[in-house]
Amino acid sequence: MLPPEWIRIFRIKAQSLKRGDSWYLEYDENIEPDNVDMGWKQYIRNTGARFKCSMCRREWPSNKVKVLFHMRLKNGQGTVKVRPLRQNCKMCSEAPMENPSVESDNVHILMENLVEKIKQKCYHKNPGGRKLYFRSFDVDSPHEPTHCEGCIKGVCTK
Numbered sequence: 152m153l154p155p156e157w158i159r160i161f162r163i164k165a166q167s168l169k170r171g172d173s174w175y176l177e178y179d180e181n182i183e184p185d186n187v188d189m190g191w192k193q194y195i196r197n198t199g200a201r202f203k204c205s206m207c208r209r210e211w212p213s214n215k216v217k218v219l220f221h222m223r224l225k226n227g228q229g230t231v232k233v234r235p236l237r238q239n240c241k242m243c244s245e246a247p248m249e250n251p252s253v254e255s256d257n258v259h260i261l262m263e264n265l266v267e268k269i270k271q272k273c274y275h276k277n278p279g280g281r282k283l284y285f286r287s288f289d290v291d292s293p294h295e296p297t298h299c300e301g302c303i304k305g306v307c308t309k
Contacts, residue, residue: 153178153233157258161231164262169274174229182221182234184306192272194220195306198261198285200251204240212288213238215308216251217301220265224273231265236300236307248300257285 153176161176168174187193200216203209217236222229237248253261260283270276294302301307 154253154258156255157233157253157262160255160258160262161265164259164266165229165269167266168229168269172224172227172229174231174269176231176233178234179221179232180234182219182232184217184219184304187221190225191221191223194222194265194268194272196220196261196264197308198251198253198257199287200235200253200257201288202238202240202249202251204243204246204249206243206246207240209240209242211238211240211292212290213251213294213299214285214287214290215294215299215301216253217307218253218261219306220268222269222273224269229269229273231269236304238295238300239298241295241298254286260285 158176165174196218198216198218199214201212219234221232235251237250239248240246263283271278296302299307
């Protein structure tokens with residue numbers, strides 16, 4: 152499930168796209184990195200987020216949270232499918248993968264960068280905007296590739 156804030160912020164940012172086209176953002180847990188349907192384009196972005204284990208309630212921050220986007224523009228209708236990649240708790244055996252909680256300022260940065268990428272990939276515009284970088288967290292322990300869905304899928308820089 153995609154937080155409503157993501158959709159709201161995307162709608163605001165997408166207003167800068169071509170007049171007359173409509174764009175929608177939707178969560179899709181079935182999209183996979185480097186497996187894009189015909190006519191779709193991929194964009195993968197890193198952000199910082201927090202996680203909470205549903206078993207032991209432990210919380211941790213991460214600066215290596217990959218967000219996968221698949222986008223398509225067809226007949227004036229733009230669709231972006233989004234899937235934030237998950238992590239699981241290193242303390243619990245059999246811990247489920249948990250969805251990240253991305254703070255509002257990082258959602259704004261994600262959506263701003265996404266709209267710039269849509270301009271480039273769907274409208275063939277040169278990247279004119281500056282690339283914004285997410286607000287990072289103080290992280291006490293190293294990134295754990297065995298607990299990161301992005302690493303498991305081969306898209307996370309370890």
